[in-house]
């Protein structure tokens with residue numbers, strides 16, 4: 001490995017943390033790093049196109065099942081995704097609202113231009129964050145083997161925020177305008193180096209990216225954008241094992257060309273619920289929802305459309321062998337995949353989702369496709385209500401390089417190159433929320449490394465974010481990794497409603513949560529404790545309210561009305577009924593799940609014991625007697641950093657874990 005540290009930058013180009021990529025992972029990483037570094041910290045956010053920072057590449061929606069829980073976790077840790085979704089939401093809906101609280105998922109259909117503008121506005125508030133336009137093509141590594149900077153080819157330059165655009169967006173005057181559009185310097189005529197104490201790499205779908213529509217193939221990670229080639233080769237030459245994945249997006253159609261009123265409406269909740277506990281105060285107009293609410297529509301594919309797809313399968317890049325990547329998202333498949341895999345189905349739902357209040361683009365959720373344009377048009381026009389549809393953008397598939405995630409620890413730091421962190425789609429995941437949650441932890445840990453502090457992890461019993469990282473480092477994903485509630489063994493604890501209880505105090509101790517957010521959390525907890533007291537003391541027909549609340553037919557509105565006066569007497573601050581009702585709901589859920597949680601606690605304690613035992617870097621499974629061949633192979637590949645991680649690697653038996661545990665104990669004694 002060559003020593004690049006000599007090749008370092010001038011003092012103005014020296015940063016605590018450099019974040020590469022301004023997608024969902026990069027935006028959260030930059031914010032988390034800036035917050036954790038505190039005053040005097042410097043973060044560079046380098047992005048191919050700063051005006052597209054926070055861009056939603058595909059579906060204009062945030063949250064959903066399990067994903068909504070992750071947005072709430074990001075919010076509890078002071079992140080921006082929930083705030084941006086609240087500011088730009090045009091339809092809010094809690095999915096699974098008729099099911100148990102553990103599997104409910106808040107979701108918002110967003111105006112994608114307003115979302116992007118809001119992400120940029122929120123980032124622009126951090127003085128510590130400096131934005132660069134450029135495409136990083138090399139990670140610099142010092143004599144100690146740790147990452148120490150990045151190289152930008154000629155043309156890179158610093159970009160500032162357009163405050164007039166921020167004002168216009170806040171007034172709602174025009175189409176939500178990008179913020180990072182002001183060039184602060186001329187593009188550099190030679191390559192430029194940014195030195196850093198830690199680096200977060202979040203390349204999304206852009207590494208050596210190719211887009212396919214039928215036989216036509218173009219370089220680029222997203223329509224109208226380029227591809228990042230150099231970084232792929234740079235990672236390979238540093239010894240990383242790369243893979244190739246693919247994903248796809250549906251056509252966009254002009255709303256005026258759709259017989260909108262003939263289609264079934266898909267409505268949002270009549271009382272929208274914000275993702276962020278900070279939203280009502282934080283929005284420019286100080287109200288929620290900020291934007292006008294709209295509805296979506298629903299239609300469905302037909303047997304004729306399926307026949308058309310089957311006839312043209314050989315022209316779909318996935319089936320013609322044109323795409324090199326082997327796997328795409330099983331849970332978000334293209335319409336051609338659905339027709340092949342579910343051959344007996346003669347209809348699939350298609351949701352028509354507005355992409356913006358300011359344009360007439362409609363996203364056809366359910367018909368992601370890379371079939372040629374001459375097939376996409378009759379396919380779309382075969383849908384009821386879309387007989388005269390005008391396609392504005394054809395669907396396409398994109399394939400891109402990623403880094404197999406067994407090469408990172410659950411802190412997001414790579415095992416091969418200290419101080420280099422990876423987050424988002426580059427780790428083989430799919431989805432904005434997965435990317436955002438990884439970015440947040442990676443940015444935090446990069447800042448901690450830059451300040452000489454230990455990296456931190458989130459446990460499987462603390463957050464979905466912890467579940468995701470643990471899954472990524474203990475098993476190789478066979479398809480883009482997406483979060484589901486079923487992945488979390490402690491999902492009764494990891495609810496959307498209690499994310500603040502799980503994470504706010506931790507977040508504050510790491511510098512991620514500011515004083516105002518912490519104070520609001522503490523106030524909520526005081527109110528919740530007062531509600532628990534009131535419900536334990538008050539009785540109805542001889543039964544305590546808290547016991548009545550456990551019944552399946554308990555009436556939330558009635559309970560809230562009973563509790564409100566007691567809360568007002570106990571706590572001097574006046575609270576809105578919606579606030580009280582949400583806390584009563586939380587208390588009721590806690591009470592209902594109490595029994596299960598007690599049962600889970602023993603398993604959680606065991607898991608925590610294992611997770612607290614570190615495996616030293618000197619661990620070499622090949623030198624250990626008593627391990628089976630498969631265990632040696634898997635432990636050598638995954639290089640687990642804790643006994644807990646080792647125990648969860650596929651192919652590792654309890655007996656193997658005992659052998660490793662004995663070695664760790666012996667090594668600790670002899671140290």
Ligand SMILES: Cc1cc2nc3c(=O)[nH]c(=O)nc-3n(C[C@H](O)[C@H](O)[C@H](O)COP(=O)(O)OP(=O)(O)OC[C@H]3O[C@@H](n4cnc5c(N)ncnc54)[C@H](O)[C@@H]3O)c2cc1C
Pocket residue numbers: 020021022023024025026046047048049052053055056057058059134135136137202203204205206207221222228231247248249329332368396397398423424425426429430431432435436
């Ligand atoms: C066509 C398409 C369809 C998709 N379909 C789905 C879907 O159906 N379901 C789903 O869950 N997800 C889908 N996604 C994925 C979703 O967009 C991502 O999961 C999410 O955006 C990942 O966030 P990220 O931050 O990792 O990367 P991205 O949002 O892709 O952002 C990457 C950022 O890195 C920048 N960048 C990359 N390389 C460099 C470099 N070398 N130097 C400087 N900047 C760089 C880019 O400019 C960009 O700002 C799709 C994406 C695309 C493009």
